[in-house]
Amino acid sequence: EVQLVESGGDLVQPGGSLRLSCTASGFTFNTYSMNWVRQAPGRGLEWISYISSGSTTKYYGDSVKGRFTVSRDNAKNSLYLQLDGLRAEDTAIYYCARRTWFDSWGQGTLVTVSS
Amino acid sequence: QAVVTQEPSLTVSPGGTVTLTCDSTTGAVTSDHHCSWFQQKPGQAPRTLIYDTNNRYSWTPARFSGSLLGGKAALTLSGAQPEDEAEYYCLLSYSGTYWVFGGGTKLTVL
Numbered sequence: 033e034v035q036l037v038e039s040g041g042d043l044v045q046p047g048g049s050l051r052l053s054c055t056a057s058g059f060t061f062n063t064y065s066m067n068w069v070r071q072a073p074g075r076g077l078e079w080i081s082y083i084s085s086g087s088t089t090k091y092y093g094d095s096v097k098g099r100f101t102v103s104r105d106n107a108k109n110s111l112y113l114q115l116d117g118l119r120a121e122d123t124a125i126y127y128c129a130r131r132t133w134f135d136s137w138g139q140g141t142l143v144t145v146s147s
Numbered sequence: 148q149a150v151v152t153q154e155p156s157l158t159v160s161p162g163g164t165v166t167l168t169c170d171s172t173t174g175a176v177t178s179d180h181h182c183s184w185f186q187q188k189p190g191q192a193p194r195t196l197i198y199d200t201n202n203r204y205s206w207t208p209a210r211f212s213g214s215l216l217g218g219k220a221a222l223t224l225s226g227a228q229p230e231d232e233a234e235y236y237c238l239l240s241y242s243g244t245y246w247v248f249g250g251g252t253k254l255t256v257l
Contacts, residue, residue: 067246069193077185077193077236079246091244094148132246133198134183134238140192 034058034136036128041141048118048145054111054128054138062086062106064131068113070124071140078124081113082132096122118145149173151239153249158257159227167252168219169237175218180239182220184213187234187251196235197222224254232256 040052054066068081081102082091090102101114111128125140150172159165169182176182184197197203197213200220210226220237237249 069248076251077187077238077248079238079248082246093245127192132181132240132243133195134185134193135195135198135204137192137194 034130036130036136036138038126038128038138038141041126041143043144043146044118045147046119046145050115050118050143052113052115052126052141052143054113056109056111056130059130061109066104066111066131067129067134068100068102068111069127069129069134069137070122070143071127072121072124075124083111115143118143120145148245149239149241149247151237151247151249153235153237153252155250156253156255158255159224159231161227161229161256163227164223164225165227165254166216167222167224167235167237167254168216169221169239169249170219171239171247173241176215176220176239178215180220180241182213182215182240183238184211184220184222185236185238186231187236193236227256229256 035057037055065084070078080093080096083102099117103112123145127140128138130136152170182200185193187193196207196211201213212223214221235252
């Protein structure tokens with residue numbers, strides 16, 4: 033069974049940093065591209081980042097470009113998102129989702145940016 | 148960057164049929180946008196229903212179908228059930244370099 037489990041969400045002050053993790057199981061992680069998607073409270077879904085299976089290609093949404101960095105460690109079946117320069121509008125549940133079909137999702141981890 | 152629009156809300160009667168649409172500000176939605184559709188219920192993560200315009204997953208009820216309709220992507224629900232009440236999101240791919248979700252359609256089964 034495919035499983036994705038996010039972790040690392042927390043309360044952080046504006047301008048702060050955080051590193052999110054997504055641990056995968058039930059499939060051959062190193063053969064799949066991955067994405068990060070977020071959802072602000074009461075709002076819709078927003079795609080924020082993509083990384084290819086071998087980390088050679090990375091894409092970001094305009095709202096996070098230059099502030100967030102996606103990476104992965106295939107030996108650890110893990111996907112990461114480094115969040116720097118956090119703003120109040122980054123407050124959201126952050127999900128990881130598998131491949132360009134977004135066929136499997138984790139349950140999400142909550143990031144709250146507030147002083 | 149593109150903006151993807153959906154109907155904010157729709158209502159369907161139990162057993163009825165409803166079509167949700169997904170439009171792009173960049174022009175007609177085509178198979179090259181590889182549209183996906185997601186269902187999300189309150190407090191839950193999204194669940195993928197349709198991928199690449201018209202393909203169901205093994206877990207997708209047969210009453211859901213995807214298509215292209217009049218320059219938009221469409222999700223048709225035939226024979227609505229009470230458990231289909233949820234928020235529905237479409238997702239379009241733009242040259243495989245960025246993806247944009249629609250704003251979501253709140254579907255009421257009443």
